[in-house]
Amino acid sequence: MKYPKKIDLHMHTTVSDGTDTPEEILEQVRKAGIDLFAITDHDAIKGCRIIRSALREGDPRFITGVEFSCRDEEGQYHILGYHYDPDAESIRELAQYSHNLRMKKIHMRLEHLETEFGIAFPDEEVERLLALDNPGKPHLALLLVKYGYAQTKEEAMEQYLNRLRIRAEFLKPEQAISGILAGGGIPVLAHPSYGNGDQLILGNDLEIRIARLTEFGLQGLEAFYSGFAPLQRKELLYYAKQYGLFVSAGSDYHGANKLVELGDTGLNTGSYYPEDLRRFLDVILE
Secondary structure, three states: OOOOOOEEOOEOOOOOOOOOOHHHHHHHHHHHOOOEEEOOOEOOOHHHHHHHHHOOOOOOEEEOEEEEEEEEOOEEEEEEEEOOOOOOHHHHHHHHHHHHHHHHHHHHHHHHHHHHHOOOOOHHHHHHHHOOOOOOHHHHHHHHHHOOOOOOHHHHHHHOHHHOOOOOOOOOHHHHHHHHHHOOOEEEEOOHHHOOOOOOOOHHHHHHHHHHHHHHOOOEEEEEEOOOOHHHHHHHHHHHHHHOOEEEEEOOEOHHHOOOOOOOOOOOOOOOOOHHHHHHHHHHOO
């Protein structure tokens, strides 16, 4: 098989917390010379439907993607789902369930800001926020910056939003993995060394997490990721080999919301791909 030279299987649109619409991100992918890509919006598959309808002859190869936010008594996880059937009932149910959880949390965070800090946004701002496909902490953080309560999104998170410990329902990793598999997809652990994006998980702690998720049916690790040091990639490639897992590559591009360039995966363009990445490509490109 002739493998694509440049791939990026982790990016976000305005359907979740990116700043590019699905149509805009498709144009960005074309300009970046990416041969294979996936949209992985948080807890949503709407962007994938839009991309599929916007593709034209000669465009880069596209596969369906999603990133589910999960949690259990052992910690937090982001589970990517690839190459699923977007019409599968299990996928649609996961997306709807996750969306409902997000809406509950956003209402709780709005209430928290008002009761704890006396912060209440104008009604029209709240209406726009709640009308988003999947509003979350990043959207609230930007509002806090807009109205002068913080200088940066990071400050808004630290000073206000991260102080609320929500004891709400959550999607468990085994639920996400099971639903992705039932929808014909491939479940992959996103940025494994970074956990939920803020943690640093290495060595024995990382292996315990991978082994546990593999028991649930996890099939891959995102070993190539923007920001990973060579030793982190090496460790993840080792665990992929040990547990018979696929390897994927993604930038986690969010447009202007994150200092990450499209296509920045740490995977050298045109280089010899590791066996476990080639196995993954064999499945999704068949």
